[in-house]
Amino acid sequence: MGWPGKTGRRVLISRDDALGCTPVKNRHVRESHLESGEVVVYYPVAVHPWMARVVQFLGKEAASPRDGKLQLDALGTAVWDMIDGRRSLRRIVTAFAAAHQLEAREAEIAVVQFVRELGRRGLVGLH
């Protein structure tokens, strides 16, 4: 908000509604825990369409999807472990803030940015 007509981006979903969403892990994602307790997430990466066309043009077999790998740090692991398909983003933010004695707003920004990044990679979806 601010002064009338000064709003820059169009808001598609309110902050309140966004925090009410529940993140769900992609069922094609595999995860393993390191000795340090941190999580490594393996996820399928689709071959880029133009690359697939190049491969096809060269007469090779269609490229099979490969695995992407993402190693999460301690904070990322904490959030990842809280994504159980039942807890809303708001509940995850609250639990994360309490666990690390963070300000509510700071925890919200950290968790939302992290979940957005996971979503961009196709590791989680929101419902």
Add this chain to the structure above:
Amino acid sequence: MKPANGKEIAWNGIRFVVPAAWEPGRIGPRHLVIQSEAGPAMEIKWGPVKGRFSRRTHLRRLSKLTRARGAALREWVPPKDWQQALSRFESAGFAWEAGGEAAVGTILHCPTCRTASLIQFFQPPGRTGAAGQAAAVLASLQDHRDDGRVAWAVYDILALLPIGFALVRYRFEAGRFFLEFRARRRTIGLLRWAPAAVLLRDRDLSRFAETMAGLDGLEFQASAVGGEPAVEGRERAEGCARRLASSLGLRPIRTARIWHVPSRNRILGIVVEGRFGIDPAVMETVRGGYGLAGENRPPGAHQPR
């Protein structure tokens, strides 16, 4: 009158208390948007006034600005509790509506420090919104201090600095806050990191200061600040050329103090940079005024008012 369970916000000369659930959403050098759970609740802009202050002129200018953006701004007579809260200011109330948005606010002028402020509280049409809390917030508003210092209090940090230090840069990122101030050729950096338990999991405070705080090149020694673990950083005494350059003021000299507040899971830091050496009293003054909100402060340190 202050909002129950309020939280102090102080930024570049302005101070006020808001309900505990409100947080700064947008921060500019002389501009704050405060958000509640429901969205933006309040906005404030301020600045010094040169010459005579005219409420009419400011309202006319504001009216023109809002009309160009498709909203109708009108003069508005604030309720009695607002008027009581603002008795020490010259004020002029206004209200505007545009589509699903509306706000009530006031233009203020402090005759003592000659600062003009524009404050508005957002309220969706037909509902009270943030305006219901306005009187209490306005009653706590202060735009100057009498002790020659400027208070800074956002999120969980508090600082009280001498008035000559101007804000140069600031960043509030999840896990890391940074504010830099400058007066003449001296720079003060205030830092805050969280969560400390994670950041110090595989390194000690000295190593943290060198790597995460970007203070490589300094030599750190363990110390204590108010009984809490700390490290003091000084420039390494190496090389004749570097020492000569420092003594001639060609190369800035830094000192740093980084300390861990285990009870709050935070790390705080102060970096002072200047030419021709740094008076140790500067570090002590800054340290006396810098800390966490709600922290047990050492005697003589800044206590939020």
